[in-house]
Amino acid sequence: MSGKTVSLFIQCLVDTMFPETGEAMITVFDKLGIPYDYPTGQTCCGQPAFNSGYTRDAAAAARHFIDLFEDTEVIVCPSGSCVHMVRHHYPELFTDDPAMHSRALAIGAKTFEFTQYLVDELNITDVGAEYVGAVTYHDSCHLSRGLGIAAQPRVLLRNIRGLELIEMKDSDTCCGFGGTFSVNYPEISVAMADEKIDNILATGAGTVTGCDISCLMNILGRISRRQKDVKVRHIAQLLAGPTGGKA
Amino acid sequence: MDHNQAFFLGNIRTALGEAPHSERVKSMFPKLFASPDTTEIRQKIAGRTVAEQDELVEIFLKNGNSLNICSHIVASSDAAAAVVVELIRSKEPEFNHTKHVIGHDHPDIAALQLWKRFNREAVTVHTAFNSDRQVQEKTIASFIGITAPTIGVADSATLIQLTEPGRPRSTSLLPSIHIAIMRREHIVADLQEAYTLLRGRAHLDSLVFISGPSKTADIEAHMVHGAHGPREVHLIILAEPSAAGSDAATTEAA
Amino acid sequence: MNDYSKEAQKALASPRLQASLHTLQDRFGKGAMALWANMEDQEMRRRVKKSRLKNLEHLDILLAELARNVRARGGKVYFAETAQDAIDYTLKVARDNKVKRVVKGKSMISMEIGIDPALEEDGIEVVETDLGEYIIQLAGDKPSHIIAPCIHMDRKQIGQLFAEKLGMDYTDDPPTLTMAARKELREKLLSADMGLTGCNLACAETGHISLVSNEGNIRMATTMPPVHVALMGMERIVATLEEHRETVQLLTRGAALQKLSTYVSFTGGPSSADDPDGPKEFHLVIIDNGRAKILADPEFREVLACIRCGACLNICPVYGRIGGHAYNSSYCGPIGAVITPLLDGINKHADLCKGETLCGACKDICPVQIDLPRMLAALRQKLAYASDRWDTRQHNPAEAYGFTIWRLIITRKPLYRSLLKIGRLFQRVFIKKNNMISSMAGIASGWTDGRDLPPIAKKTFTELWEEKYRNRQAAAAPETEENQ
Structure with missing residues (x-):
């Protein structure tokens, strides 16, 4: 290490x-x-x-x-x-x-x-965490297309005890955040978020995760408005254990 | 060169940071028009064995099938004629009520001797002779057009039809059904081989690649054949027995 | 509200359009990505991109060679600097030939230069012959996709349209509707005086233009009328047949996942005197209309490498929700969002520059890997600071002012931290029971009209760090090592 x-x-x-x-x-x-x-x-x-x-x-x-x-x-x-x-x-x-x-x-x-x-960099694929439940993963655009990161979060997730990773449809389609776009063109942005959320709901997973809080904030904001019962968690929270504290 | 052209190309040179008034000529940029050496490709095409040709035919049939090209392999002109006659008999005209057929002025089509085969039926067979002033009217009246494309491309199931005297473009376009007759040895593997053969031709004024019948999916992505061009394309591959080793008259491959 | 958002809202409210867009993107967007991933020759896209850029750098030479070869066959070549030049020339050809009816092959540049109204004003009947374009024309509508122009209409609407305009019995059966249009258009195509097409790809070496179509309408329009006028954007050219081979295959794959479209026709001049068909006059109109300006700017030159396959529309998540009409341009989707402002004014089309998320999908799917997101950001830069070169003024002074303030704040840590604390005090009144903010005023309402927003945390990470972690980290680091 x-x-x-x-x-x-x-x-x-x-x-x-x-x-x-x-x-x-x-x-x-x-x-x-x-x-x-x-x-x-x-x-x-x-x-x-x-x-x-x-x-x-x-x-x-x-x-x-x-x-x-x-x-x-x-x-x-x-x-x-x-x-x-x-x-x-x-x-x-x-x-x-x-x-x-x-x-x-x-x-x-x-x-x-x-x-x-x-x-x-560290060749760590199992951090020894536990998170019981089905989780689906959103590929953020700049993460997946800009940095080519898609496999790394998935391998970390799969090695979390108790976690079942369910892929959603179009996981690498933009959630509609786009920075100031979300405020300047809210109708389009929300429509894109809805599409993403429908795909999340279709997996039946109780938690959606990702590596980028901006997208997760957009997804969370819309899930909260639609009063859907899906937890939104940054991948670090899952890797740290279900409470965000020590595993 | 007209004034417009000089001005227009000068603008482009300015945009490219070049001196607008000093014309750049082709000869100064030999690499720009350089094409790869195709000797090897030509040798490969010329050196193909019959077995290899038959393989290409198979590939063409398979790819053609998924594009709705209806293919028939025949061993002789007589067998080819039988296929054509059957099509003429069984299909009905779309735009009028008389059975007119027009074919290119090509030896492989002449060899069908179609004019002899409809003595007692109301079928009129035309040839698009270069000297005939009425070819266009005859083509418009015809429900079947017969051509003999120069090259077939197995990989994309493409027929390459050159426009030449006695072989006008409308024959493969206006009639509802297009029948193409092609010798087995005219089928090449892919577009690279086809383009290599095209590059070698002197008079390349007008040509068309045809990969299947006319189609559209403009209404709710629903695929319909026969938007403007032929709604059916039949390919008859002439594989003469010296090589085919089969005397089966016809193989329905589609 | 701006027109872009208004049109977008209309599109979002149409379940029919939403369904069509989903079908389109699921099939063609994903299909193209799969095609690229599985293509045997993984270098092909890079090679074609390179040759496209190289050809742009030698565009004057290629166009001169194309013109020379076309003229050698007896074709006429006209270089049109502006849209008006191209219109005037085409009108003159039409008048000289006493043209009463023009049949068109689908061509985007004809829409870009606005030639249809000019011909019609001259008393000439203009008939679109691509089925989708024909339907659009009958409906008096605008196309909403580069390849599938009437994707926003369903079979019932088309059935009603045909019943009304063609006097046929109502049906919503696509084959029956297609056959009705086939018959109707065949009459037009056989009796037209002039065919008007675009040019998908010209080849300088051989002096041909090539046109791709699946329907055969373009072959008809270039075979039956006595005059053929081809309108060509000046960048749509390759040097050699070898380049043509690869480029056209990327075009048809990107457009519709086809190895080749049903027809690829090459034409390089009028037909010979004894040819029973083919045009007796062939005119190639090579059009600049703002392209040289794009060529001159290294920041945007790359966009001229576009081969207009429309693949970027089939993956763009914004286009996938709002369809083509919101772009209010001949060119929609990601490519339209870049090329329209460049051709027609950056300020005028500011919403196209700003109305995307920069997700990057368009760059991935582009057969020639054009970096559209980079150019969208560059366009926004012109709007942010104004640009003499592009004759662009600052788009939103308030926003610019806002970012100046933002800069002052984020480069001054104490100020940034104090403002966060003040924000935390002020937000209290907005926080609801679910610990979310669900309504805000001003531009921030753009967020809360459809979404909740988490408030500034009771303690920021920086505050937590100072309290909990800074000292612990310093003291406990070695111990933690041992614990492992």
């Missing part, structure tokens, strides 16, 4: 609205004996600005992030889209600035999504 100290890159939505996801990640790292720290100056990676076309504002966020995380050994984040932002879009933001460009590339190379880090 790598002795590297993991710097936690906690997506702003996790920090502010879903801190239990961050805690769950800590629980998993504790169980596995992985050392970690948390640069508390972190705010937002800049993705909302980037996706809305505000690349200069996104670049300011990128500078802030790079300054903060530059001296870390390895960066791990419980969000595929944020990792996609850092890895693939940060360098694009500095094509006219060679020094920043190479700093961005260097940061990108050591930034990993949570399940990707466990499976690909």
Whole structure:
């Protein structure tokens, strides 16, 4: 196992609205004996600005992030889209600035999504967790298409004791979040979320999980409005045990 | 070159960061039009054994079947004629009430001697002779069109029909039923081989690839044959006995 | 509400359309992805993409060669810089030949340049001959899919339309309806004075345009009338037959999962004098209409590699819900969302630039792997900061201002943290029993009109870290190691 100290890159939505996801990640790292720290100056990676076309504002966020995380050994984040932002879009933001460009590339190379880090970097496929019940998995777009991560979360899920993984139809179809899209075009966004939720309900699973809290927040928000009885959990919570505490 | 063209291409050069007024000519970019060496492909086609040809026929039939091409393998022109005669007898005209048939001016179609075969029936057989001024009217009146495509492509079940004197394009288009007669040795494996043969031809003015009968799925994705072109395509593959080793007159393969 | 959202709402409210879109995407979107995954020659898509880009870089040479070869056969070639140039030329050809009826093969560029109204104004009857386009024309509607234009109509609507317009007995049987159109259109096709088509792919080396169709209407329109005018977007060209072979196969696979469409016809000039059919005049109109501007911008040049198969429509989750009409353009779906603003104005079509989730499915399915999501983000950048090159002004100053504030906040940790605390105080009144926020004002209502929102947590992760983990982590790290 790598002795590297993991710097936690906690997506702003996790920090502010879903801190239990961050805690769950800590629980998993504790169980596995992985050392970690948390640069508390972190705010937002800049993705909302980037996706809305505000690349200069996104670049300011990128500078802030790079300054903060530059001296870390390895960066791990419980969000595929944020990792996609850092890895693939940060360098694009500095094509006219060679020094920043190479700093961005260097940061990108050591930034990993949570399940990707466990499976690909540490070769851990079983974290010794238990979660009793049927679970279905949503493939977030930037995670699956942007980073090519689809097998890693699945192998981790299959190795959770008591968990039955039921694949939903079109698991890799977008849930309709899309950042500011969800607020600017709510009718379309909600229609897409409904489609996703119908596919989730069709599996009969009591829990839906994923690796990206943004999508899960969208799914949760719509499930809550439709008053459906499905739990929405970040994969870190399942890997940490059913309560989000120690397994 | 007209003024418009010079201006238009100048705009493109500007867009590409080139000097707008200095024309770039083909000879300066030999690689742009370079095509891979096809000697090997040509040799492969030329060196095919009868057994290999028969394999390609099998593939064509299988792929053609899923595209609703109705295929028949025959050993002689007489057997081919029998298939055609049977089709003419059994099918009914779509747009009028008389049985007119038109065929390309091609030796394999002439060899059918269709004009001899309908002495006592109301069937009129036309040939699209180059000199005949009434070919178009005859084609419009015909319910069956017979052609002899130059190349068949097994992989995509495609018939490649060149437009040539005595072989106009409407014969395989206007009649409700298209019958294609093709010698076994004219079937190649795939489009790469077919394009290789096409590249070698001098006069390539107009041609068409035909892979099955006309179809549409525009109404609720419901597949219907015969949107505008022929609603049936029959392929008669002529495999002469020197190689076929079979004297069975006809094999219904579709 | 903007027109895009309005049209989207209409589409969402139509169960018929929703069902059709599902069927379409389940079959063709998934089918194409499976085709690409199982294709023997995994390099083919990359190779064709490369050749498309290479050909764009040498477009002037290819077009000159195409024109030379077509003219050598006696065909006329006209280079039209604008839509109006193309219309004027086509009208002149029609007048010179005393054309009364034009039959059309399905062509998107004809819609892009708006030639139908121009011909009709001149007293010329224009007949669409693709069955789907014909139905659309009879209904006075607009197509909603590149390949399946009347996907938004069901058989009952079409049956009623035919009963009304063609004077036939009502039926909703697709074969009967198709046969009725076949008969009706055959008369038109046999008596038309001019055929008007697009061009799927021209080949410079041999001097041909090629057209693909399953119905045979395009063959009819290019065989029976004495005049054929082909409208070609200037980028629809390959250098060699070898490139044509691979490109056309990707086109028909992407469009309808076919190894080849039923017909691929090659035409390179008028038919010879003794040919009983084929056009006696052949005119190729090569159209720029804004393409050179796209070619000039390295950020967007790639979009000209598009071969218009429409596969991106068959997978896009947004198109899959809203259909084609919301795009209000000849080109819909992801490709339309990029090409329409570039051809017709970024500000004018701002909603097309912004109305996607950037999920990336369109890039995956594209036979030539065009990075449409990247270009959508680039278009949004023009809207965010304005662009002289694209004659674009800032789309939403309030939003821009918002992101400036956002930048100030997220680059200043103490300010960010204080604002979170203030937000936590203010949100209290909105939190419902289920610990969710279910109504908010202003733009945030876009979220809560259809969804609940979790509130800012009682303690953020950062606060929890300070309280629970920072010291423990420092003290307990070695111990945890031992526990393992």
